[in-house]
Amino acid sequence: MPTWESGPAAVSVVVTACAAGERLTALLAAICAQRPAPLEILMVDNRPATSGVAELVRRLDRPEVRYVPQPRKGLSRARNAGLAAARAAVVAFTDDDVEPADDWLAQLAAPFADPSVACVTGMIVPVRVRTPAERWFQQFGGYAKGERMRRFTLESAVREGLYPYRAGRFGSGANLAFRRETLIAVGGFEETLGAGTRAGGGEDLDIFLTVLRAGHTLVYQPAARVAHPSHPEYRQLRRQLFGYGVGLSATMTKRFLTCAPDRRAMLRSADAAARYLLSGGSPKNRGREADYPKTLIAAELAGVLLGPPAYLWSRASRPWRCVALRADR
Template sequence: MAAVNEDLTPIRCVTWAVEDAVDAALQPNADGRLFVLATAGGWPAAVCDVRAATAAEAAGIVRRAVAEEGVRPPSGFVAGRPTTVGVSVVVCTLGREPRLTDTVAALLAQTHTNIEILVVDNDPGSGRVPALLAGVGDPRLRIIDQPRRGLSAARNAGLAEAGHPVVAFTDDDALPDPGWVAALASVFESGDQVDCVTGLVLPTEVATRTQLFFEEAGGFAKGLRAVHWRRGGTTTALGTQPGPEGLAFPFDACYGSGNNMAFRAEALRARGGFDEALGAGSPTRGGEDLDAFQTVYLDGGTVVYWPAALVRHHHRADHDALVEQMYGYGLGMAAVVAKRLLSSPATAAGVLRKLPGGLRLLLDSGSNKNKGKTAAFPAQATWAERRGYLAGPAVYLGARIRQRRSARRPRQEDA
């Protein structure tokens, strides 16, 4: 039986530069609460769960937090640095998310103008996507049909059509910040041979307890420090520090998330794109983004997490959707682990060495994964994720077999 959200006064989520004057954007809700991403000198310096009565009081709390604990930008960060590299942005959709129009509008409003926007219609027979975007006449927007279902298949279709050196991905329920593409582009233009960049993902709003619970479970955010993962190297031209290596590294989800990621297009194509046995719309429900990040790292490439590349995301708002989401996360993560076990004896040995630490991370209530959950966090969601982990390996094996059989079968258009 689905749990019912208790009443929650919606909490606004805002971005505010501490150099700015206090304005109405900082007004807390009726319960005196506000979520603030504070920037200093253009860099995201602090995330504050503000408890205050007025906007002025909220500003004081945020400024103190930045002064006392704020994250400093890496040495290679220059606010407002012009960027020129061409970027293809891919958004995959079934046309069922009406907020797709907001996503496309946010992409067309990017400060970085050398872009194309590729909306991949993964259900072209429905006609929903052209109907949603009928009023958009910008020549930078193209709709690409991909009738073969699955997020990986859709992303691969976008990758195949991408005409620029960098290909970025976000979702149809996400709102990229106006400087998102410019922030991603600045990393690729840094002089380092960076293969993949991920960024900060924060909620668009917290209007239900379920959305609050998702943040308690870790959300999508990976912190505010710019870091990199690179085998055999400890520094970058950007001044980023080596990224965290937790109990399950490098076979975990430390790198970022698929609603805010970009790759050198040719490097991603050379590595085979996204595994179509993984991802939403496949039996494994997820994991294709984690697989791509891990593949870059294990192949000797460089992954950079750059929090200045900000995307806001509409979290699932009801209990049943959260439970399904957590099950899918467990399923997808375990599927990726199963893929690594099958990839080579050396990699399999590495996975087995990390397995005890990974289990501790998953099951220990005091682990970094679980310590943010309050007593009110729904146990059903936690157990759904664990069930997904148990089912993931077998589901991946089945999906892989079906995917290979499908690849061998002649397509109707080729017959």
């Protein structure tokens, strides 16, 4: 079976989950079947007392799948636990409910041949678009970021309005990879953000901004594809878009309070950001059709308003970091 050897081209895959199920079983099998195969798969269990993930890994009986329990709640904490346990030079992260293409990992790892690249994101396509809610999510923007490979650096700011703060511009947390030493050097994922915190999301945008601010290059690689299910029901979608609003403004609040260059940039672009968010003709909103519910717009904006206090609450209640990140493994 072809595989990456332990070295600069080796890849560890981190999967985080709170419950065992058919989708997770299928995902692990699909990752094991990638060609070349990953050096290891870190199955991080964020609810080890009740999830059944440990038993699933035992039944799978694959030596490349390593079980990593992380009882402290939070997606960013779980990802950092996987990062700390990883042994490969490149660490890929994905969700527990995606369906990767056969060459997903090879395509995701390919841009790292360029030593300036520190992060690569891939394309996320919908598993299906059948219900009105699934169609509205695509009108909202969906997960896919286009068919063209793109390179991003901080200097890209001279070419794009609101760069680099447009949510989702670079990709999403369900399909991304980093050089392990770079991700550790910048502190890993922000544990006051992400699912399982009061902020609810935004950890992917935050780490993208951190990597760019550190002078590295990010590549969007559309050939690295996974399929991701969308919520089929209106209420689920409304809750999701509310969470997106919270996560976006929580992340912007974090950046404003902790990064002086971001603070100055946000103050300069405040009017443009408001137009982007609220104008029906902005790149964010012009894809909506006539039947797009106004209640979904209201839910997202309500989340945006609640994001700053949500971040402050999350930061005030933050425990000490659970996992020490070390590059010398």
